[in-house]
Amino acid sequence: MRKPRNDKQLQPMLHRAMPAWANGRRNPLPRRRRTRGSTWVVALVAIGLFALYALFPDPPFSLDGPPLSGAVERVVDGDTIDVAGQRIRLPGLDAPEWNQTCRTADGGAWECGVAAARRMRELTRGRVLSCHQEGHDRYGRLLAVCRDGKVDIAQALVADGFATATSRYAAAEAEARRARRGIWQGQFDTPAEWRRREAEGTAAEAGNPSRFERFVSWLWGLLSS
Template sequence: MQGRPFRGRFGAVLAILILAACALLVDRLTPAEAPVSGRARISDGDSFHLGDERIRLLGIDAPELDQICADAGGQSWTCGRTARDKLVALVAGKAPLCQPDGHDRFGRILATCSVNGRDLGAQMVEAGLAISSDDYGGEETDARNAKRGLWVGTFDSPRAWRDRHGREAETNPGWDWLPRF
């Protein structure tokens, strides 16, 4: 028994605690990714390019570029293009500062970005032109209660819209007018 300290339930629990402590230590010692900044080329309401880097705003999901929504009277409006135009206006020639937090399955940098100290994701959700998928629940509640943007009428969640329209809808950067080679 002396040479086998990880035997039985106690040993299993001890081994799990040691592994968890090691994982926590590695996480704490891994340096955060360096912030990125630059001139933005807006793709849609929640993604853009900074130079060669593709950025996806963390914590929000905006309508896809070709997505259509309905207003209170049932009239269609181009909510995807409106969301893109809002992000263009928020950036307005300034250089967003983005703190990366990993990558998505398409290789885009997931980041929290700001312009002049104002969080772009929070502003998109406050305007009602993106839904919160993470940390912007208060902003979403405010937009919903004030019936701003998407909340003025009816809409499919961007995820549901993408599911119905296929993967191309999520990866199309809005350059569909260019010839394909």
Template sequence: MFDPAIVVSGPAHVIDGDTLRIGEERVRLFGIDAPELAQMCGSVRCGVNAREWLVRRIAGRPVRCEGESRDRYRRVVAVCRIGRHDLARDMVQAGQAVAFRRYSEIYVGDETEARAARRGIWSLRFQLPHEWRRDRR
């Protein structure tokens, strides 16, 4: 059973496709990697699309995030839900983010389904977000 060390809940402001702010806390969605805001997928602003998709998904509802640690940017790394819906899983299933295998394989099956159905970024020509960031250094 998961026993979170850090719990953050309340109204969420979407920073990008895998980062929220709840109160004073910045929260990184565990196990996924979404395109960066400046990232283009061909002629499509896929990073902006991912953020907008998450804004619509949350739609002003309260979010509950449970995490065990913080990343190097001091963000809480957490599984975030609206009710029973896992926001990271929703993002991957919609093709708005990829499973971040470097940290977890929990969403790999969801990514496989989204890719097969050519949802979201899987219908576009794109670079994996971590590769895109690496190439911009």
């Protein structure tokens, strides 16, 4: 007959760690590690899919629909703006490029390209434009006449002396010439001549903005407001 164990013999057994299965519960540590790893994989896949989606531009805007309406999300330069996710090239004018300089009346240099973009911002800031589409250029940009009420934005820019014009805005250009406003105060290369000489500007820059560019523009506008 076996002798009963005394308390000293039972004490080590009482302090021994119980196995995970003994109390009906499973050890949660391996599951937590597996769940954490799966979450990271799902997050990385989602980020990758969003990045692919964001880098592709939207399809060209339909010319058969109603006029495009919205606030200006970004001023690319004096004659190109982003409205409602569409990059719009205003027809009938040609503004100096970003890096272009012109001459003042006394022969000094001034940044006419930067000034043209700044004037476009002033004309469109806080405004909701109605843009009547006319076509697309070779880069896929929408060609549209944009107005703030009855004010033609392109015509106003030409009248202020910050762009050359075709016959559409010939009267506004003549007015700026007579008053020697903006680029007409001194000598300058036409934007087309300047582009040919400098060989700047690519289709990627000129084309429609990607969804990522639109997100960055929206975020920048939110932070700077």
